[in-house]
Amino acid sequence: xxxxxxxEHDGTEHEVDAENGTNLMEAATKHLVPGIDADCGGACxxxxxxxxxxxxxxxxxxxxEDMEETxxxxxxxxxxxxRLACQIEVTDALEGIRVSMPASQH
Amino acid sequence: xxxxxxxVGAGHAAGQAAASxxxxxxxxxxxxxxxxxxxxxxxxxxxxxxxxxEIGIDRVYFKPPEFYEKENVTVKLGTRVTxxxxxxxxVHTDKGETLTYSKLLLTTGSRARELNLPGFDLEGxxxxxxxxxxxxxxxxxxxxxxxxxVGGGYIGLEVAAVAAKHGIDVTVLEMxxxxxxxxxxxxxxxxYERVHREEGVKIVTxxxxxxxxxxxxxxTKVTCADGTAHEADFVVVGVGILPNVELAVEANLKVENxxxxxxxxxxxxxxxxxxxxxxxxxxxxxxxxxxxxxVHNALEQAKTAAAAICGKEKPxxxxxxxWSDQYDLKLQxxxxxxxxxxxxxxxxxxxxxxxxxxxxxxxxxxAVDAINRAPEFMMSKQLIAKGVSIPAEKLRDESxxxxxxxxYAT
Numbered sequence: 001x002x003x004x005x006x007x008e009h010d011g012t013e014h015e016v017d018a019e020n021g022t023n024l025m026e027a028a029t030k031h032l033v034p035g036i037d038a039d040c041g042g043a044c045x046x047x048x049x050x051x052x053x054x055x056x057x058x059x060x061x062x063x064x065e066d067m068e069e070t071x072x073x074x075x076x077x078x079x080x081x082x083r084l085a086c087q088i089e090v091t092d093a094l095e096g097i098r099v100s101m102p103a104s105q106h
Numbered sequence: 107x108x109x110x111x112x113x114v115g116a117g118h119a120a121g122q123a124a125a126s127x128x129x130x131x132x133x134x135x136x137x138x139x140x141x142x143x144x145x146x147x148x149x150x151x152x153x154x155x156x157x158x159x160e161i162g163i164d165r166v167y168f169k170p171p172e173f174y175e176k177e178n179v180t181v182k183l184g185t186r187v188t189x190x191x192x193x194x195x196x197v198h199t200d201k202g203e204t205l206t207y208s209k210l211l212l213t214t215g216s217r218a219r220e221l222n223l224p225g226f227d228l229e230g231x232x233x234x235x236x237x238x239x240x241x242x243x244x245x246x247x248x249x250x251x252x253x254x255x256v257g258g259g260y261i262g263l264e265v266a267a268v269a270a271k272h273g274i275d276v277t278v279l280e281m282x283x284x285x286x287x288x289x290x291x292x293x294x295x296x297x298y299e300r301v302h303r304e305e306g307v308k309i310v311t312x313x314x315x316x317x318x319x320x321x322x323x324x325x326t327k328v329t330c331a332d333g334t335a336h337e338a339d340f341v342v343v344g345v346g347i348l349p350n351v352e353l354a355v356e357a358n359l360k361v362e363n364x365x366x367x368x369x370x371x372x373x374x375x376x377x378x379x380x381x382x383x384x385x386x387x388x389x390x391x392x393x394x395x396x397x398x399x400x401v402h403n404a405l406e407q408a409k410t411a412a413a414a415i416c417g418k419e420k421p422x423x424x425x426x427x428x429w430s431d432q433y434d435l436k437l438q439x440x441x442x443x444x445x446x447x448x449x450x451x452x453x454x455x456x457x458x459x460x461x462x463x464x465x466x467x468x469x470x471x472x473a474v475d476a477i478n479r480a481p482e483f484m485m486s487k488q489l490i491a492k493g494v495s496i497p498a499e500k501l502r503d504e505s506x507x508x509x510x511x512x513x514y515a516t
Binding site: 022026029030031032039040041043044045046047066067070071073074075 | 148150151154165166169170172173176401402405427429431436438478480481484485508509
């Protein structure tokens, strides 16, 4: 289990124990965190699980594949530090990570 | 009478509706009744990662089991609603229960269309609609051998892809002259036929399946009307789905190719709503009534229905979108291409595995099939919603970035 904090756009924090080997989208939906819609269930097809990752954590994440990169590139509210939560596998390296969600997914 | 929303069905729309009812502030009782033994789960992975054995049932649940407890949603599984009594405002179940509702939500979904051909009841003949079906198919996967897929649509081809990756000898029998003929341009059909052949799948088009033959109750071959036969240890039939409208018909609700609802998911009875695959609904963006078989539609209609039950108008107005994963191909579709008069290709469908087809009608962009082309898909989502016209020569010119197409949306 890895501790992950999801922060809603209004600042509400949700600390969850995420199971290693699953992904951050699943961790959020399993723990009923609002703001991660994940319409496609993690197929990298819908871009409704966008999160913002602070700079200090960015390097610890797996690199973006082309599909994720381009999906993000065309999302409203996408920033340099945006990722799709369904594409990030939970590992020990993420212990304590804090990520936030855009207002558009409210 | 106290508030009680009864949800008939336990699929995507049911799960989303339960969540949305609480989000909209509904505090009364909610009961969800599903005939499968599972809480709502996601169906798309059934023909993809779940079939491949890459993920288990706990990773396809729509919401975790704790959700229903936390949100105080009573879930009755393995239970079928047998009758709606609109006068008494009750539903009867096959367990002999009678539940009184203040509002009823029908999310009865759809079922696989069956091929009632000779031998259809042999062991080894499968459809793919629910977890139980997948478990049956998987029991054959592990043995290797030969598989025949009847129907070259999304389900059939997705299963073919997974089976081929499992080292199974796969033959797809499609009645039409090409695969996916009902939904895409021949350019896309030919591309998928090429890729499947490259992956070792045999595709036979123009094949009219006439029956199944077996030995000791076990399927051994699939026969076609022209006299040919294809040996098979198991067969997966994917020839479309039918909306589950029987309850609504028997209750004398208006049904026309799906349970007829308005833009707020209201049926012809003011206390009964419907959402998802089972509905026939107006789409104001497209200016026509539709029955859709898609997750996106189920989720969005469920949100609309939940809002309407809470007395809020949140009309459903979405451009449909779909996806299909086969091998390393991610097909993303937005819009409905029916009635197009021009197909514009961006990229090369004859080489490699990445291109897009834009469907135009009188110059207006109405749909896109994007294969490993997220920019085309994402940009087109916005363009189609705005009903824009874009010259074909711009769309096919790869030196123009998709982002620049936004100029046409103003």
